[in-house]
Amino acid sequence: MRLHRDGECQRLRLIFDRFAKGQEGQAYLSGEDVQLALTAHLQAEHRNIQWSAATKARAQDMVGNLKLEPGSELAGGDSSAPLVQVILSREGTPSCLNFEAFVALAESHRSATVVRQRRFAGFPKETVMQVKELFKKWDADSSGVIDPHEIEGLLKELGMECRTVEEQRSLIAVLDQARAAAIDAGVELQCRPGEGSVCFWVLVQLMRILRNEKLQGAEVREVQVIKELSFSKAEVEDFREVFVRWTRHGRVGSEDLAEGSMSPGGISFAARAGAAGGGAIEEGLSRGTFYKLLLSLGIPLGMKEREELEVRFALADLNNEGRLSFIGFLGLMRWLLDSDFAGINAAAEETVATIPSEGNFFQRRRHQSMLAFHQLAAEMPMEGPH
Secondary structure, three states: OOOOOHHHHHHHHHHHHHHOEOOOOOOEEOOHHHHHHHHHHHHHHOOOOOOOHHHHHHHHHHHHOOEOOOOHHHHOOOOOOEHHHHHHHHHOOOOOEOHHHHHHHHHHHHHHHHHHHHHOOOOOHHHHHHHHHHHHHHOOOOOOEEOOOOHHHHHHHOOOOOOOHHHHHHHHHHHHHHHHHHHHOOOOOOOOOOOOOEEHHHHHHHHHHHHHHHHHHHHHHHHHHHHHHOOOHHHHHHHHHHHHHHHHOOOOOHHHOOOOOOOOOOOOOEOOOOEOEOOEOOOOEOHHHHHHHHHHOOOOOOHHHHHHHHHHHHHOOEOOOOOEOHHHHHHHHHHHHHHOHHHHHHHHHHHHHOOOOOOOHHHHHHHHHHHHHHHHHHHOOOOOOO
16 A cells, blocks of 8 residues: 555655755655654654654664565575665666655655565564574575484474474474465465475464464463453452563663563474473572562561472473463462462562652652552462462
């Protein structure tokens, strides 16, 4: 769909006029003005982004390095010229850009973004690069295709070993699904169906399929566990907020300024087994972080309490890294509150009363995220299923 709709065209005209030089009818963008105008366009396209000076600088850099073929920086090829230069060249005036060319550039950016997201299966570029490293690991002959002789190791790492005929059929079906998704995303495949081989973009789509399977399975299991533990929806969301914050920032201080650097959108290479791979860390609380959470409530953890917690932690639902999953966290919370472990309910009440109204940003955020837990600890009924 072209961008020549009235509202869109008016918005682009306002941006163009803001940075353009020259008289009306002969106005043009040149040099840095092109990137400034495109940055303003990106800002309008993504109104929810907080556009700091650093973010604008990154946007300018991104615009200057846009590719005509998203993913060409991974696959190679001749279509890697910056999109700005390509549009300018097409206009025949490489030193400037008129309004019509600016509209075409905005349209190309939008189209390229959509195509890229389809090809990347919705993953960020950093995650796709992780998949690229995984692919290179098992593409022993660097042919661009993981052939049937090389695929066994890859499947083992993905938790997809085929020991039975039924498992082999299931694998073929999943690979066909990934291959079809890659073709729908506009990729020219080097691997063919029925050969038992995998090329890079098929692997990307395969990772998306496995990721979706894992998330769907986790959601079903989570619903079952929540029902068994008799938590309300609001209580679960409060606990989730505490869990996520402590998973990412178990120790909130000056060294933890990169908030959200561990994105839950990261993938796990051992997707079905639940283990993290590459640099993507599956969300989970370490035993040490869980202890810190309890200590933040003012709960004394002596030798006796720690020994009991160690046993409970080991029996809880853990991921393959030995970290406490959200389901496991809920189960431990149910036990802690029902048993009033180490006087947790009284400690929570006391902590709520001492939450500071002032302090640094991260201290306030930690106390805000913990407030729901404190209130739950004070209000949760003492009886319930174990």
